Structure formats: C-alpha cells, structure tokens
Amino acid sequence: MAARVRLGFLALVLTLILSSSTLSSAIFEDQVGIADWHQKYIGKVKHAVFHTQNKGRKRVVVSTEENVIASLDLRTGDIFWRHVLGKNDSIDQLNISLGKYVVTLSSEGSILRAWNLPDGQMIWESNLQFSTPSKPLLHVPATIKMGRDNLILVSSGGWLHAISSIDGVIVWRKEFATESLEVKQVLQSPDGDTVSALGYVGSSKFAIYHINAKSGEVLNHRTTSFPIDFSGETAIISSDVLVALDAARSNLFLINFKAENIEYNQVHISDLVQDFSGVTELLPVKLKGIVAIKTALSIFLLRVKGVSEFEVIEKINHPAVVSDALSITEAEQAFAIVQHTESKIEITVKLDNGIINEGNRETIRADQNRGSVQNVFINNYVRTDKSHGFRALIVMEDHSLLLVQQGEIVWSREDGLASIIDLTTSELPVEKEGVSVAEVEHNLFEWLKGHWLKLKGTLLLASPDELAAIQAIRLKSSEKTKMTRDHNGFRKLIIVLTRAGKILALHTGDGRVIWSHFLSLHLSEDCKPYTALRIYQWQVPHHHAMHENPSVLVVGRCGAGFDAPGILSVVDSYSGKELKSLKLAHSITQVIPLTLMDSSEHRLHLIVDSNLHAHLYPRTPDSLNIFRREMSNTYLYSVEAGTSVIKGYSLQNRCNLEVADEYCLKMKELWSIVFPSESEKITTTSTRKMNEVVHTQAKVIGDKDVMFKYISKNMLFVATVAPNAAGEIGSATPDEASLVAYLIDAVTGRILHRVTHQGAQGPVHAVVSENWVIYHYFNLRAHRYEMSVIEIYDQSRADNKDVWKLVLGKHNLTAPITSYARPEVVVKSQSYFFTHSVKAMAVTATAKGITSKQLLIGTIGDQVLALDKRYLDPRRSANPTPAEKEEGIIPLTDSLPINPQSYVTHSLQVEGLRGIVSFPAKLESTTLVFSYGVDLFYTRLAPSRTYDSLTEDFSYALLLITIVALVAAIFATWILSEKKELRDKWR
C-alpha cells in the first residue's frame, strides 16, 4: 500500500512540473524578442542639421515627411530620440539654436517648438497667430552672443515674429499683411541689431524693411517698382545682394538692397546658358556668391561677378542635386554636388574661396534598388592632418538614408518602411531533401547543454553568466530565421509596398529585409509620377505548379489624377525579380481579387475602370474560360462616398469599345442605395476578409440550444454620420449628430439590419468577421468612445434542432444558400464604453477558425490591445444564469476592460500606427500579427493559449530527468515492497 501511495506521489510531482510550464496570455519580460520584433523608422528626410562640434556624441537632427523629428547617431544611424508630431503638424523648418536646442517650425509656420538636443525633451512651445498662411521662414542666429537674448525670427502668414530662444516668449511681432508684403527672405545684420525683411508687394514691387531687433520698430523701408512680374523665387547671395527670377522665368535680377536706392540689373538667362529651353527654376540652396538654376536638362551654377554679371562655373547634367553651402572659414565655403549615373553615385565636394577648387570626388556603388538622389546634406570634420574631410547624408528616391564618408557608405537606413501602404504574405520555399539552408544547428551534446542551462534557470540555480547565455540562446535561435517553410507555419515572408513604390520582403523570424525591388525605377518616363496602390497575391502554387515560385501583383497608377492609366507589375516572391510589367489602357478605380484560379494557379482579378468596365486579368483564354462559367454568379458593388451612393452591378459580355476586347466586361447596374444627403454621409465601409475561415455555423448556447450564424461573404457594413457632425470631435453638438449602421447584402442590395445611434459621431472604425460586426465611434452625449457589436443569426435554420426532422430528412440543411432567398435573420447587439481613441482595428485570423477570436485595437497611444471577443458578446447580461456562466459569458459591465498585460506590443509603441494585419499560421492556435506605422511590430499570438503545442519554454531535460527518476523510483519501491512482503510472510 505504501508503494502505491509513493507512486501516486511521484505522478503528482510529474504533473506539478508539467503544469508549471503552461503559457499565459501575457508574456514575461525576458520573453521579449523571442516571438516578436520591433523596428523603428523615421520616414523620408526633409531637413537635416548636423551637430558635431562637441567632443561627445556626434549626431544629425532630421525632420521627415512623416512628421517625425529625430536625432540620429552619426556613427551608426541609430535613433537617439524621436518624436512623431500630429498628422496635421507637418514640419516646415528645422534648425539648432544656442547649440543645445533643436528648433522646429511646423503647421504652416504657426507652431514653434524647442527640443533639448541631448534627450529630446520639449523645452518650450510657442504659438504664432495669423490669419492667412504663407510660406514660412525660420531664421536662427548662427552665432551665439553672450549676455543678450538671441532672437529666433519666424516669418509666416504675413507676420514677422521675434521669439526669445531661451523660453519661447514672443518678444515682438510685426504685421506685414497690412502692407501686403510677402516676405521672401529674413536677414540679420552681423552685429545683430537690425533685422531686414525682404519681399514683394504685389507681383512687381520689391520692398525691404529694416527693423530694430530689440524692439521690433521699423527703422526704415524702401520700395522699388520693377517693370516685370516676379516668379517669387529668390536667393540671397550676400548680405546686400539678392537674385530674383521673373515670372517669365527667362531673366535673372540682381538686386542690391543695401544702397540708399535699391539698384538692380537684369540678365537674360539665354545669354548665360546655351541650348536653354523649358522652365527654369532658381534652386533654394544657400550658397555665398553663387546661384543655382535648374533647367530642363541640367543644373547651372552661376557666380555673381561685380554688380551685374554672372559667370557659369559649373554645368551639371541631370539627375543631380546640389547641397547647401557649409562655411568652413570666413572666406571659404564648401558644397556638394551629387550626380547619379548608371550604377554609381558620384559625390563631389567643392571648396570655394573665390575660385572653385576641384575638391574631392568620391564615387560609391549605389544599390540599384534605391533610385536617384533626392537630397544631400554635408558636414565637415578635421582629419588628423588638419585638412578637411566631408561626410554627406544622402536621401534617396526610395526614402532611404545613407551616410557617406571617404567613399564608403557608413550606414544606411531603409526608411521607406515608415510609409507602408499595403502588404501581403508569402510562404517560404519547402525545405528540400539534402539541401538544408541553415546548417544543422546543434549536436546532441549542445542540445542537452542548452536544456541543462534552461533547467538551472528555472530552478534559479544559474549564475548571471549562465542566465545571459540562456537569453542569448533563446533570442538567436537559428530555427526562426531559416529561409524555409516550417511545420507550424510561423516562418513567412511579409511583402510590403511602400509609398515610394518599393516592395520589400521581410522575414517574420527577425524582420530582416530578404529582398527589395524599386518598381518606379524601371518605369518609362511617361509613367511618372508613379503611385503605388495595392499589392495582391498573384500566383500561389499549391498543387499543379509546385515547381514555380509564388508571385505578387502590384497595382499602380501612371501619372497624377484618378483617371490616369494603371500599371500592373508581377514580382517573384522569392527573388524579388520583376517578372512582367503591363501598362494598362484604362484607369483603375477598384481591384477585385476573385476566388477563382486558372490552371497555372494564377488568381483571377477584376479591375474596374472609371468608365464602369470590368477588365479580367490575367489576360489568357484559359482564365476567360474559367471566368465565363462563373460570370453569371459574379456581382460587384461600388461605394461612392462623395455622393453617398452604393451601387450593385452584374457583369455582361463585351464592352462597347472601338477595339473589341473580350477581356473587357460591361457592368450593368442592378440596385442602388441612395443615402439622404442632408442627413447621412458614408464614413466607413467594411467587409469580411476574403480568406477568412469559419469553422462552424452552429453555436451551442448554455441551455443546449443551437443558434445558426448568418454567414455570408457578401455582408457589407456601412456607417453613415450626419453631415454636420462629419468633422472632428468638438465640432458638433449631440443634437445634430447621429450615426447609422447598416448591414447590407452586397448581391441584392437588401438592407439586413439598420440601427441609429443618436448623438454619436465618427471617426468610425469597424471590423467584420463571421456573423458579427464590431464598430468604434464617439458618443457625444456621454462624451466617451463606444464600441458596439452586432451579431446576426439565421432564423430559417432554427427549426433544424428537432432530431426527428433530421432523422426523417425533413430538414433544410442541404438546401442551397442563395442571396435571393429572403433571409430570416435575428440580430443581437450591445454597446460598451471604451476608454481610448482608436487608430486601427483588426481581428485575429487562424487557419481553421476554431480558436476563439481576439479583437486587435490600435489605440491612440500607438499600442495594440488584444481584447477577447467574449467581452463583446451581445448575450452578456448583468446577472448571467448558471448555464450562461458555464458557457463562459462574462457579466455585463458598462465599459470594456483594458488589462495592461493584454497589450500585444507590451512596453513598446508602434509610433504613427496606421494598420494591423493578422494572418494565420499553420498551427491552429496561433496567429501572426503585423502592425505598421512609422514603426513596424510583429508578434505571434495565441488567443486561446497554445493548446496544440508545447511552449518554447518547455524543458525537455526536466521531463527526461523526471522520467528517469520515476523509473528509478519504481524499481526502488518494487524492491522495498518485495522485501516488505517477504518480511510479512516470515512473520
């Protein structure tokens, strides 16, 4: 008997050990980085200011088109600090003041902020008020004068503001709008006592105002009329001469404004430059004594000689970029010219001290996939031999950023990833026999050693060194970064399309870029500007074409405007090679991937143009044949948000074109829903994801009753708001606001359900999955955000619960489902308060749809919250019955709980969050989540915990030891029991 008990004891120990390793929904701090990765970006750089005087950290401060200000390490390109401003708060100017503050001017020159250079803390903020916005100018004194207030001058909106650089107080301001002066340049005299504002009054009068820098009083002003109109482009070349371009863009004016009367000289550009044609631009580069003009073919650098003459000193062929001047000494300045040839970037830094030196020319090999140079910023350093060396920060066409020094790329940043517009995923190649991409990572001894370390870690016996080794083993497990498909389907490629028109493939294991392809680089000149629109899966080889690589389809637009012709590019998912590019004859308003595949497993796509013709792609007879069979069952709909109309169409053979095109199909309007324009305006539409899998249609509820979900791929959710309340929160009162939510069958146009929320307004974020819709909006009466859930059930199947009917075959389970049958639906809905504003919303997707769902909510704090769908169950009630409790229904609360441990981004932020995508892994319990904005974040989620696999933490060594111990114990107790029995028999 004792032996039995002891055995039970051992079994107990075993279960104890096993149960201690089950995974909970939150993660431990030391698990960060095992299944997730986070990448920080800044976007396309607009301005850059170097800060290299100090002995310590050398840095460059940049502002970008994503409204980011960042301080980057000049050695590595890492981010020291970064701030993402509001979406309407674009940065106009950037500078460094007093050697310790970064000053930014944003929102069309109305907000001036100073940030502490070392740590990015905002020091002060100053709001500049004016009525009409104009091009803002920021002037920060270059030299710091001790003992006096160094004023920052801002010219914007017809006002000149002088702001103290220490605390941001507006010292004085002067209005120029009353004199209708448009300020083009602001100068400060070398002693800092007077400020000069130069600009135009009207289009042909030049004016200069001298202002006392201390008080803001106008000392004097002069105005001169010119016989011509000005274009508005100016360049200051010295403290008393300004170069202006006339409106005809054929003459340059040298204006000497220091003299008592403003003097000017006119120079024809055609006299200076041969074969001059097209539009001339005066480039806004700051060079002393030199102006840069850009013609259709080249850039000319002109040196001003005397008061009336120009001399061409350099002719640079396109594409080329000229940097601002960098003054090295009083008399010496340097500037960089960057030229782009076939596969090389040529950087020429020229020293100018009256005569231009040839400077040093550096050539770097450019990555073909970066496009041309967009902008260049230079900075100098003193070499050991006291000569000057230069480093150049180069902004490329694909938004990437390079730092070049001594002909080498010191670092590069792939900042195009800050502006992802669409993405898709691709499986990795199957691991072939004998061809293992990664080496065999462990031999048995190392494997055991690793697990022995882990065991010590769990029993808290490991030393700090060993703990570090454990962490290193966990983080850089080569298993997750392999380039082959894995059993669980965790390893995939995320193929993203950026705003610049570049496609990049990221590995889900560690987020590294596997390949990149810059689409617009390979387009002909007539296809520019190129706008990338969407990315789709084009070919997913499954059965028939296993030997072929999968490919993706990128849909783009050639040129500006919505009716510009489209362009399709097909790119290989494994290599990033562009397989083909097809310029379309028609425009693109809608792309519809169909569920059909042709015989080589290309997915069929319908592209709708602005003339309501649907075009079938790929253009092969095979695909046309396949589609013809399904054509009578294919319906389309279009949502016109501007006019608040939703229309449904069917397809008919042949469009009426001059050229017969059998791939073009005519759309025939079937139905339309016109929302009353005076009371409703469409804000949001949402549908189910095409690839979503639903496991079961039936839902067994607490009292053993069955409800049938109304599952239709054609369900469209539409939210409309009152036009008065279509703006931001705070612009409407509760009485004039209302929100109407519709569930519409997109085939017949039948409205399945309609619900009005009085006193509610947008922005509305909605997600549709299975038979439910969840939407987030603002309740003006309670002044809180709300989330509503609508679940829709099919009542016509409710009778099927009778067993006898099933036995006798009198059920309608086998009746075909058609949209034309009048659905008998029952709708349940409920609303809850939700604390935060929402930026994006998604729902988890798993391979078979068995695992319960979680809602992924991108909050205003740029975090992603995973909220169980069970909290948004319309059957929740304040006091659930025991049967309902057993079913797992949570008692009703008025607001949704926010548990900090259910943030999937844990202590990270996805700055500038714009989208969340969830795609299934092969393992049913697990889903892969990718969220993007300025940052990227990827993780693995198990909404119902990993019920179908052991966790990565699982200690095999402990299991082995336990089994060995168990076997030993069995023998020991057996021997003991034998002995005891023997003793008993002798007694």
Place this chain on the structure above:
Amino acid sequence: MTMKRRSMATMAYSSSSSPFPATAPSLLLLLLSLIALSSLLPPTLAAPTGPGEGFSVAGRVKLEGMGSKGFGLPAKTANTKVILNGGQRVTFVRPDGYFAFHNVPAGTHLIEVVSLGYFFSPVRVDISARNPGKVQAALTENRRHLNELVFEPLKEEQYYEMREPFSIMSLLKSPMGMMLGFMLVVVFLMPKLMENIDPEELRRTQEEMRAQGVPSLSSLVARNT
C-alpha cells in the same frame, strides 16, 4: 506629492483675437505676453473676452511620485503626448509638465494623455462660447469633476507578467502542493494513527478489504515476475 506652487492655477484660457490692431504695438505686446504667460495666471485673470477665433486650453500633466515603485520606466515627461480630439492636434509637455492648446474653438472637447507605463483617463473639456471665462473639465472614466486641468495617471500599467521567484513555499501553497502535503500526511502519519487503533478492529477491517479483493500493486508486480 505636495503641490509645490499653489498660485499656479493650471486651468487657463484666453481668447485671442486676431488680427491685432497693428497700430498699437505696445498694447499688442502686452496682450501677447498675457497669452504667453496665461498658463501662469489664475482663471479669473484670463485675457479679455471678445469674438476671437478660439481659446487656449492649458494644463499640466503630473507624473511626480509615480514610477518610483515597481515597473521600471522612470517618470519622464519627454515622451508624454497630449492629444486633442482623438488626434486632431498633438502637443508635448514641457519639463515642468505644462502643455497648452491654442485656438481651440468653443465647444466640448476631449483631451487624452499618452505616456507609456501609465493609464490616464481622457478628460472632457467644455469651453463655453457665451461666457469665455468658463471652462469645465471632467474625467470621462469616473465622471470626476476637475477644478484644475491637472492630469494625473489613474494607475501605473504593468505590461509584463511578473515571473514568480522559485520558492518552496509557492510550490506548497499551490493546489498541487496541498495535495502533496496531504499525501505525505497519509503516508507518514496514517501508519502512526493505525498503531493507535484497536488491533482487533484493524484485523477486521483488513479482513474486509481482503474480502473485497483489492489487489495491492506490489502483489501485481510480483505476480508478473
């Protein structure tokens, strides 16, 4: 957590009429400095009324005393954002915690504070159009009325599961541990208890058990060999 400067009433608002009369720069200067210093003024001293374009809403985010315990993020204002109306405008707080929105139209607005590691309730701010000196603020989470626009986190957020340190006690306290304890009691104390039972009764019970024929494991193993 004492209020350091009582005089700093932190709810301030001023109507800013623009364009200013350009002929009176000194008056203008005064007005401007008023606006700039408005965060230092008590509400009653807000800039004069008038049909201005909007109002300034100034307030303060207080993180002092937080972050010292538990979760490692220090109480830094460097990454604290203040968001008006769900992203319409974003501003940052100064080192002393102050922030301001300018040119806010009259109406009811929502201000959210985002600071990693802390949970802030959104705040509803009513700016009266008729009576520009009047601003009301209330937390939307618990409807608590705010006298001053001072934002304090409702709680700190702990994003990670705490890893319990391995200890024998925690093992013993778990249900498994309790069962284990019970087992030990059965194995080691029961025989002792058995000794105290009347031997006759014990024999009778053993007889009964034998009659039921419960095979002991030891006999099972022995039979197999």
